[in-house]
Every structure is written in C-alpha cells, then in structure tokens.
Amino acid sequence: MASIFNVRVERIRPVVPEGGLRALPTVELNERNQALLQAAMAGSIGSPIWRARKGAEARELLALSQIADRFRVIEMRMETDMLVVAELRVPVPCLTDPNQPLQVAPLAVLGLKYPEAVLTEALPGLAFVQILLPSHVWLAQVPLDPRQPLCLGPRMPLGIPLREIVILTYGALSMQTVQLDPGDAAGVLNAEAARFWQANADKIPLTRAPFLSAAEDR
C-alpha cells in the first residue's frame, strides 16, 4: 500500500466553457452556488426591477466563480444593495512598513457592493470594490486608508454588470491595467505608490495570466 504521503493531491480546476465569458448564461450552478443564490434571493428586497437585476447579477457572478479558477464567492446578501464577499486569487502588492521590502499577497478578499443607483446613474469607480484583505495594499488606485476602496476609473458606465467589475478588479490588482500618472485627469489615490511603481515599471504587471486561466497555487 502506498504511503499517503506519496499521494500528490491536485486541486480540481474548473473547466472554462468554449465560449468563455459569453457562455456564462449557460453555466449550470452547482449545488453550493444554487443554495447561496436561493438564500440571497430569499432576503432580496426592493422594486421588482431591482430584485430581478440582483438575481441576474448574482447568478452570473456565481457562474463566473464556477468557470474562473481564481474567483470564489464566499458570501452574498441582497437585502438592499447587493453585497458580495469574494476571494480573488491575484498577486496583491502590500507595503506594511516603508522600510521593509514590498510583499506580494497571493489573494485578495474583496467586498463588492452593487448599489441600486447603478441602474440609472454612471457611478464613480470607487463605488464598487473594497479590499477587505490583505491590508496595506500598495497601489496607485488604492488610497492610504484602512478602508481600502479600489478605484476602477473616474466613472463606470451606466448599468455596468458585476462580472465586469470583478474582471476590472483583477486587471487593477494584477496591474495589467494601470494608471500611474498623477497628472492624468483620472488621477491617482496614492501618489507615493504611483511614484514607486513608476520607478519599478519592470515589475509590472504582477502577472500576465488572463482572468480565466488557472490560478497560481498558493
């Protein structure tokens, strides 16, 4: 009998459907995600149009978590605004102490907020994502504020779907999409981090892996 210590356990990675993100509506939710969706829908309140929209966004987000190896929904609530706590496997640069070297965390725990106003207003890029973990994120789009909101741009298009927010977040945290010029009209929220990354442009992006690729093992 082979020793259990010789058995190599591999994480089961999801299969990306042929159509990629376009295939999201056809993805059948697994039991866990179905239960998550039902629980969230049971508490969903608001106008019919908003309840329907939250349901559709939630379904799509859970489907995304099934085809994306790097994204997992931990908790979801839909009482008023839609609130999602999710895990995103993406390198996140952190600077705990300015005298210490930069550290890169392997994942982020995100607080995603999808407010009803998104239906009728073009909301600011700060309105949707907060980095709950790790702390001391060192990016130009994240202010030096323990609340750590992530700025995705001056304003987001009206009715932007939540899946787009997640993908934009991946781009911003991995620095695949980056804005480091404090003089740009879009501005930066942490000028010091912007200067740091301008001086260390060779380290950008932190990963070239596409969102739907297999996430790096921890």
Add this chain to the structure above:
Amino acid sequence: MSDACEGSAVEVLPAAVTAAVPHRRERLPQWLGLKIDADGRLDDLRVAVIGNGSVGLAIALAMSRLQVGGLLLADHGRFKMASLLTHDISPRDAALAHQKALYAAKTCRQISPRTPVRAYAGSVQSMPMDALVGCDLVVLATDNVAAEVDVGKRCLRQRKPLYHASVHGETLTAQVRVYRNADAAGACPACSLNRAEIESLNAAAQYKCDGSGVATPTGPAAAVPTRSVSSLCSLAADLAVIEVLKHVLELGPKRGDYVLEYAGYTNKTTVTTLAPRKGACICDHDTVWLPARPPRRLGACSPWELATAAGFPSDLRGVSFAVDQLVFAQAGVCACGMRRRIGRFLAPGARGPEDCSVCRKPVYSDGFFSHRPVASEYLKDAVHRPLQELGAVDPQCVLVAANERAALFTDRADGGATDP
C-alpha cells in the same frame, strides 16, 4: 429643506416691495368651459420648477405672475454674460453671476410677494428625498439628461405630473412633454432615452476622488449651453405654462401622456401621444412613495414605530429605511485596520461615536458595511430605539419601504414650497 448636502437650500426673505401688488383676478379671463373655481385652484397650486435657465426662468416668472400658492425653484448654475442672449435678465445680473435659482426666487417674490418661494441652489440629484413633497406638479426645464432622469424618477415615485419643456434651436422647435404619472404604466423621461443620451448620461457624472459624492459639474458635458434664441426658449416656457394651466383648471380635452410640439419652420403644432412605459426602462416605475406624517417628532420615533405607522408588518420582514442622506454604519475601521461595530446612522465616511479600544484612534464608517437604505435585518434590536439615539439627531425625512410601497415621513408640513 435640509442644508446637509451640496447646494444647500436657501430661504428667500420676503421682498422689500411693499406696494400693493394687484390680485391676479384683475387680469384673469373667464375661460371658456371653466367649471371650477380658478382662483381657489391657483391659490392652492404649488409648483416645482427644476432648471431656472433660459426656459425655466421664464416658467418661474409666469408662475409668479399667476400668483400660485407656492414655488420651489432649483438650479445649480450661475448666470454668465452669455446668459444675456437667452435669459430675461439685465446685463448687471449677468455680470454679477448670480445663482440662477436665487435670482429666480427673488424676482418671483418681487412679482408676487404673496407666493411663498423656496430656492435650491444645487444639483437636482443632491436635493433631499422629500424636496418635492408638497408640490402638486413639477415643471422640468433642464438640458441635462442626468437631471431629467432623476426628476423623472422622483415624479414617478411620488406620482406627480411632470411637464418637461425643451427646445431644439437648430429646427426652431419648442416641445413640452407631459407625463401624468398616474400609474406605473405611463412613460417617464428615461423611457425615451436613445443611445447618445445614455452615453451623455455616462459622461455627465463627475465625482470627487475622496468618494464624498458628486462634484460640481465643470467639464465639457456640463458646459454645453442651450443653443437657441430667446424667443424659442420663452415660447417653450409659455407652452408649458399653458399646459399646466389646462391641467390645473381642467380646461380642454383630457389626455394621457403626450408631446406638444411647435415646429417653427412649418408653423405646425402637433400633439402626439407618448408611448407607454418602455419594458426595458432603466427607472423603476412600480414603487410609490406615499407622503406620511410621523406619530411624533421624527427623531423621537423608532424605525419600528414608523414602519408600523405606515402599515408594514410588525416583524419588519422585507422593510428598509433611508434617513436623510445618512448611511447606517454597521461597522467602521480605524487606523490600525481593526473593524469595529458602530451600529449608528452617520454621514457617509464619518467618524463613529467611539474610538478604537486598541489604538485609541477614531473609527470611521466603512463603505462596504454602510447601508442606505438599510434593511431591518441589519438594524436588529436597534429598530426599537428612537432615531436620535441611533445617530440621526434631527432627521428631516425618513423613507420606509417594502418592495413596491414606501412611506415618506417628513416633519415638514410642506417639504416643497413653504415660506419661512
């Protein structure tokens, strides 16, 4: 009106004009087919005019000449020298760059000292929830799609008739769209938005980088002036006022939602019925906000009391609360990064009542854990505590909602147009 948000409400003091202003009766005609007491109706009529520019200013002045029962005027803009070309103002007023809403309010008071007038010199989106309470109808005269959508939403929720006056200078066209808002089936301004207008909606919003809200519009989208001539602007204003008069005095045939359009090139006037609500409209047509009076002073009421007073189930299942512009901060975070429970109504991002027990630094409300509106599930036991104990010291209005029905509680007898 609350002065908590950008463009605080300004109370207009009574005009210094002491001379006796004649009563409207001296000039009011005996309308053909009039079956009601026109004087009484106009005495009771309270009108909100949103946008006090080249069209809206003329509407406000016409309303004051009718000596209506109350006026609420709102505009975030100021006059420029170019305003002289389309506005009924003097070169001095243009040069002084008066705030449009204040100028309109003062002028209206001078024309009709007996009309209570309130002015709101800020963006319409930042007006309090109850700003239109007390108004019988709303006349919209902005050239800003975001404001049109916002006002359309407010009127839909409060089931207030909306008259939207506009011009298309290039074709010498003046237009008035009338939205009755009698039920959810009718159209709203957002129902007819085309792709270009949706794009302009995206481009119009400007936000402060500190996350504290909407910035004063300064960009190119905001700077686009009305391209028209003053005569066309005043024509659109006059058409809107006539449609309001017909509605209020029950003159002429009754119509649903329609567009009245005058085309200068052909000298033709057409009336077209507006298509009903668009299925994919971005606005919620179903929810109705009914005005309600709190059982006692709002600050002394608990959320539970307000909900039960509005007829919602006492277990508060599915009920949410919005208090002024405040958020309910479930938790906050301090400089050391620790999250602490707050459980109070606060201004967005504001400091909580207690400091961190570890680092002794202030705890600030955390966006992800702050809710507006807040569901009763988040309030937990706090639903039985008076609002003033929950951080809302002197609330002006509270919206209690459950799905399609909502009650808008306000302490103000007339949220829209009262005289100090």
